[in-house]
Amino acid sequence: MSEPIAIHVPLTTSRVGVAGFTIGIAIVAFIAVVALVGNQLLPQDPFIQDLGNRLKPPFWMEGSQPGHLLGTDQLGRDYLARLAYGARISLLIGIMTVITSGLIGITLGVLGGFFGGRVDDAVLFAITTRLSIPVVLVALAVVGLMGSGLGLVVATLGLLLWDRFAVVARATTMQIRSLDYVNAARCAGASTPHLLIREILPNIASHLAVVATLEMALAILLEAALSFLGLGVPPPLPSWGLMIAEGKDYMFFSPWVIMVPGVSLFVLVLGINLVGDGLRNLLGSERLR
Amino acid sequence: MSALLEIEDLAVVFGGRSAAVRGASLRVEKGETHCLVGESGCGKSVTALAIMNLLARGGHRSAKRMSFASTDLLSLSDRDMARIRGNRISMIFQEPMTSLNPAFTVGSQMAEVLTRHKGGSRAAALGRSVELMGRVGITAPEMRLGQFPHQLSGGLRQRVMIAMALMCDPELLVADEPTTALDVTVQAQILRLLATLKRELGLAILLITHDLGIVARVADRVSVMYAGEVVERAPTAELFRAPQHPYTRGLLSCVPVPGRVRRDRPLGSIPGVVPAIGPGFAGCAFRSRCSHADETCGRAIPRRQAGAAHDYLCRLEPEFTELQPA
Numbered sequence: 118m119s120e121p122i123a124i125h126v127p128l129t130t131s132r133v134g135v136a137g138f139t140i141g142i143a144i145v146a147f148i149a150v151v152a153l154v155g156n157q158l159l160p161q162d163p164f165i166q167d168l169g170n171r172l173k174p175p176f177w178m179e180g181s182q183p184g185h186l187l188g189t190d191q192l193g194r195d196y197l198a199r200l201a202y203g204a205r206i207s208l209l210i211g212i213m214t215v216i217t218s219g220l221i222g223i224t225l226g227v228l229g230g231f232f233g234g235r236v237d238d239a240v241l242f243a244i245t246t247r248l249s250i251p252v253v254l255v256a257l258a259v260v261g262l263m264g265s266g267l268g269l270v271v272a273t274l275g276l277l278l279w280d281r282f283a284v285v286a287r288a289t290t291m292q293i294r295s296l297d298y299v300n301a302a303r304c305a306g307a308s309t310p311h312l313l314i315r316e317i318l319p320n321i322a323s324h325l326a327v328v329a330t331l332e333m334a335l336a337i338l339l340e341a342a343l344s345f346l347g348l349g350v351p352p353p354l355p356s357w358g359l360m361i362a363e364g365k366d367y368m369f370f371s372p373w374v375i376m377v378p379g380v381s382l383f384v385l386v387l388g389i390n391l392v393g394d395g396l397r398n399l400l401g402s403e404r405l406r
Numbered sequence: 407m408s409a410l411l412e413i414e415d416l417a418v419v420f421g422g423r424s425a426a427v428r429g430a431s432l433r434v435e436k437g438e439t440h441c442l443v444g445e446s447g448c449g450k451s452v453t454a455l456a457i458m459n460l461l462a463r464g465g466h467r468s469a470k471r472m473s474f475a476s477t478d479l480l481s482l483s484d485r486d487m488a489r490i491r492g493n494r495i496s497m498i499f500q501e502p503m504t505s506l507n508p509a510f511t512v513g514s515q516m517a518e519v520l521t522r523h524k525g526g527s528r529a530a531a532l533g534r535s536v537e538l539m540g541r542v543g544i545t546a547p548e549m550r551l552g553q554f555p556h557q558l559s560g561g562l563r564q565r566v567m568i569a570m571a572l573m574c575d576p577e578l579l580v581a582d583e584p585t586t587a588l589d590v591t592v593q594a595q596i597l598r599l600l601a602t603l604k605r606e607l608g609l610a611i612l613l614i615t616h617d618l619g620i621v622a623r624v625a626d627r628v629s630v631m632y633a634g635e636v637v638e639r640a641p642t643a644e645l646f647r648a649p650q651h652p653y654t655r656g657l658l659s660c661v662p663v664p665g666r667v668r669r670d671r672p673l674g675s676i677p678g679v680v681p682a683i684g685p686g687f688a689g690c691a692f693r694s695r696c697s698h699a700d701e702t703c704g705r706a707i708p709r710r711q712a713g714a715a716h717d718y719l720c721r722l723e724p725e726f727t728e729l730q731p732a
Binding site: 233234295296297298300301302303304305306307308311315316319320322 | 458460462463488489490491492493496497498499501504505506507508509510518519522523567570571
């Protein structure tokens with residue numbers, strides 16, 4: 118048996134990769150701070166309507182008001198305050214979805230990869246079944262049956278987005294389960310739960326961290342899509358997808374109403390993906406030690 | 407001396423088709439170094455894993471008898487077996503570079519073995535780790551405790567593995583080619599260390615190797631394996647002086663020994679490869695490569711005595727001539 122060599126092909130030159138990682142962290146950190154304290158710092162309330170000041174443009178356009186930096190929406194609510202509140206919703210949904218789907222996917226994947234045989238067959242069957250279920254259709258059915266709500270969106274996405282976690286956890290577990298140190302731990306009298314938690318999990322964690330960032334970005338985009346279709350967060354909660362949906366009737370005369378939440382969504386997802394890429398490069402090169 | 411590990415007629419089958427071990431018998435006395443020798447694929451490592459009951463998926467073991475210090479290993483539950491592993495029987499592996507978990511420090515991995523089997527505080531376990539690391543010749547053990555495996559060299563890692571194997575004061579150490587992956591100078595250090603530990607702790611060692619040089623240096627007794635069978639068992643000196651089985655003789659003639667090998671002649675070799683042995687194979691597995699083979703080799707082969715503690719599996723009568731120069 119020879120030492121396994123992780124073949125790591127850097128996708129970017131290291132300097133560019135590090136820069137991307139830094140930018141990604143900065144973006145995500147900034148949006149997280151905005152989500153956490155933005156609405157405490159801003160004087161405007163995201164829910165108070167002011168029909169006299171409908172669809173006021175943002176600061177870089179003519180006719181903007183100093184009290185509304187990013188203008189107002191079709192009901193006169195401050196757009197910046199709503200954007201900050203929407204960041205909270207987006208991040209909350211992203212994180213909660215990753216936690217739920219991660220728990221499900223990693224458990225299934227590690228069990229299938231470690232035990233193989235019948236257990237693995239069952240896990241593979243679950244993965245294929247899950248992959249054949251269209252997410253939007255299920256969300257539609259759930260909303261139709263139970264009404265919409267934040268908790269419901271998280272539950273639906275969490276129960277549907279675990280497949281990539283399961284696939285990656287299963288594949289990496291299979292690589293690791295026959296490595297010498299797992300056998301050595303077994304020879305030292307380790308129990309199966311110990312093997313799974315102490316020998317397998319810490320050594321596949323880096324792969325899972327990358328999946329987690331990708332899934333988080335996906336969950337945020339999916340929530341936006343569901344909200345746009347009216348299947349996600351119910352109004353008046355300001356989710357970014359919902360803001361785009363509410364603004365779509367006015368986009369020809371007031372394009373900023375969909376531009377502002379749209380660009381925010383793009384920047385957040387880009388930031389998360391940059392973090393994911395950076396993590397992959399960083400942890401990948403670490404494996405070469 | 408009384409037997410610590412006794413195995414009679416061990417058979418290991420994978421997937422019901424290939425027989426990796428066929429009726430191997432082995433006896434390791436208390437406090438002795440017992441070498442299991444043979445070429446690749448002859449079933450040495452599988453025998454070790456069968457003792458630990460850690461055969462890979464699809465592997466099945468059966469034996470007439472398999473006892474360790476008067477405990478019957480065959481009837482032991484998985485849980486009781488886990489209690490013996492790492493506690494009373496420890497094992498070290500060929501490849502020290504991959505035998506430690508890369509995610510945890512050396513100290514935490516060592517301490518864990520002790521707290522798992524003996525309980526006690528983590529601080530006490532770390533203290534014992536330091537003591538044992540000193541014992542196996544690791545300098546500055548306190549510093550090593552906090553290091554990760556990738557910060558250690560191969561020789562150091564093997565020493566850590568040995569120290570870890572000793573955490574619970576085992577009675578038997580199974581070492582599966584512990585020096586194969588190390589360079590020659592480190593090899594010698596590790597072998598010397600094993601010999602010292604055996605002497606000082608009264609540890610029995612089952613050393614699996616293909617290197618006859620190692621056997622000559624450290625073994626008290628030797629079992630030679632070929633194609634899943636133990637073909638010859640003897641005290642080390644006797645085996646080197648008067649090998650009986652044609653395979654053992656062949657093996658010994660392949661080793662260059664100064665003074666015995668003539669420079670103008672090629673070194674001995676055994677033609678052919680180990681045959682694949684399926685179920686229902688009868689007779690001597692070595693007959694296709696043996697120069698003494700005749701038609702009777704296809705029948706059941708008797709186990710012959712060539713000395714008080716020396717037996718072998720061959721139709722040939724014992725011969726007590728010195729091994730001829732190759």
